[in-house]
Amino acid sequence: MTLIILGHPNYENSLANKTIIDELQASDLSVEVRNISQLYPHYQIDTVEEQAALLRHQNIVFQYPLYWYNMPAILKQWFDQVLEYGFAYGSAGDKLKGKNFIPSFTVGAPEAEYQTLGEHHFRVYEFCKNLEQTAYYTGMNYVEPFYFYGTSLNAGYTELEVRSKAKNQAQELILKLRQFE
Numbered sequence: 067m068t069l070i071i072l073g074h075p076n077y078e079n080s081l082a083n084k085t086i087i088d089e090l091q092a093s094d095l096s097v098e099v100r101n102i103s104q105l106y107p108h109y110q111i112d113t114v115e116e117q118a119a120l121l122r123h124q125n126i127v128f129q130y131p132l133y134w135y136n137m138p139a140i141l142k143q144w145f146d147q148v149l150e151y152g153f154a155y156g157s158a159g160d161k162l163k164g165k166n167f168i169p170s171f172t173v174g175a176p177e178a179e180y181q182t183l184g185e186h187h188f189r190v191y192e193f194c195k196n197l198e199q200t201a202y203y204t205g206m207n208y209v210e211p212f213y214f215y216g217t218s219l220n221a222g223y224t225e226l227e228v229r230s231k232a233k234n235q236a237q238e239l240i241l242k243l244r245q246f247e
């Protein structure tokens with residue numbers, strides 16, 4: 067029912083995203099996790115396999131760490147290849163129509179920095195417009211992104227804090243996914 071496209075180039079050292087994935091896998095939801103960095107270390111994405119995975123599910127979660135105000139390159143590559151003409155868009159490209167598009171990511175910096183006068187100036191949702199329009203263009207149902215701030219341990223957050231915020235995010239995501247069941 068739920069496909070999780072996990073785009074994390076350094077998952078071995080992940081705390082936030084790994085906690086979210088572990089929590090989802092420990093839930094009673096049926097989830098298929100595709101760790102695309104592990105599947106495609108050389109960015110040679112198997113479009114046919116990925117499209118087949120999309121066809122198996124109604125809910126598509128994109129799970130990733132925010133990199134340069136965006137998704138990591140492996141996930142962008144996945145979008146560029148998998149959402150092709152005739153599949154995801156174009157007159158006959160209706161295969162994703164009606165599926166739920168659910169971004170879930172983690173933000174290194176604290177919330178206070180994502181303000182006009184803060185270091186990152188813009189609110190996080192302003193960096194999500196491309197996701198929203200991608201969902202509309204493919205006929206998918208855009209779900210407001212799930213995210214939390216302050217994952218960077220070198221910014222002074224403790225492992226315990228990050229783990230607890232990550233678990234909260236996973237629980238909120240699980241609630242949303244249950245609504246779609």
Ligand SMILES: Cc1cc2nc3c(=O)[nH]c(=O)nc-3n(C[C@H](O)[C@H](O)[C@H](O)COP(=O)(O)O)c2cc1C
Pocket residue numbers: 076079080081082083084131132133134135136172173174175217218
């Ligand atoms: C290449 C790179 C770019 C990053 N860019 C951002 C960014 O634009 N904004 C931000 O708040 N954090 C940024 N970060 C911090 C990551 O978002 C943070 O490390 C991640 O959320 C932690 O998740 P994890 O514990 O699953 O690895 C960046 C980290 C890396 C390695």
